[in-house]
Amino acid sequence: DTAVSQTPKYLVTQMGNDKSIKCEQNLGHDTMYWYKQDSKKFLKIMFSYNNKELIINETVPNRFSPKSPDKAHLNLHINSLELGDSAVYFCASSQGQGAPGNQPQHFGDGTRLSIL
Amino acid sequence: KQEVTQIPAALSVPEGENLVLNCSFTDSAIYNLQWFRQDPGKGLTSLLLIQSSQREQTSGRLNASLDKSSGRSTLYIAASQPGDSATYLCAVRTSGSRLTFGEGTQLTVNP
Numbered sequence: 001d002t003a004v005s006q007t008p009k010y011l012v013t014q015m016g017n018d019k020s021i022k023c024e025q026n027l028g029h030d031t032m033y034w035y036k037q038d039s040k041k042f043l044k045i046m047f048s049y050n051n052k053e054l055i056i057n058e059t060v061p062n063r064f065s066p067k068s069p070d071k072a073h074l075n076l077h078i079n080s081l082e083l084g085d086s087a088v089y090f091c092a093s094s095q096g097q098g099a100p101g102n103q104p105q106h107f108g109d110g111t112r113l114s115i116l
Numbered sequence: 117k118q119e120v121t122q123i124p125a126a127l128s129v130p131e132g133e134n135l136v137l138n139c140s141f142t143d144s145a146i147y148n149l150q151w152f153r154q155d156p157g158k159g160l161t162s163l164l165l166i167q168s169s170q171r172e173q174t175s176g177r178l179n180a181s182l183d184k185s186s187g188r189s190t191l192y193i194a195a196s197q198p199g200d201s202a203t204y205l206c207a208v209r210t211s212g213s214r215l216t217f218g219e220g221t222q223l224t225v226n227p
Binding site for chain 2: 033035040041042043044045048056090092104105106107108109110112
């Protein structure tokens with residue numbers, strides 16, 4: 001099936017650990033995103049890559065480092081996990097960025113990260 | 117800085133009712149506006165996308181309108197069903213392709 005797929009779906013780990021979340025899209029899109037949804041269900045963008053190039057980097061701690069080995073993959077590595085990192089992380093993709101970039105964004109099912 | 121507000125935060129209606137969800141945004145310089153549905157513990161499903169040059173989009177029982185100059189959009193759901201129960205999110209796309217989301221409206225349709 002064509003889709004945006006994230007792994008793992010659930011991630012439970014201890015504070016201080018380092019973890020990675022992977023995202024792959026087979027929609028042929030050239031732009032990928034990471035969003036964070038907090039406990040209040042508010043979604044906020046973290047990063048965006050277009051053709052492996054970082055184009056959006058919101059105010060996110062340096063412990064978060066995205067990596068895009070190719071335009072179909074955007075992984076998120078988190079160092080020294082903290083309690084406040086507990087959230088649902090969504091990957092998304094779209095075709096094109098900036099004007100006229102009017103294509104819809106397609107979202108993965110999310111990765112539920114819980115820090116103990 | 118773009119801010120998106122959704123009203124009401126929660127809505128409970130009996131099955132069969134028509135309803136309207138509201139979304140407002142502070143910066144009218146948008147490329148498009150997208151309505152999503154999120155079921156508990158699930159990802160986001162795109163419902164409708166309205167380009168900045170359009171006034172409305174329709175899909176089945178859903179109709180979304182956009183008034184860019186006043187910074188408003190509405191999602192109209194006709195003949196609501198229990199299966200429509202979910203959180204509905206409005207998001208606007210601005211420069212750099214980022215989506216700015218509202219906090220959502222949690223809809224419950226009672227049988």
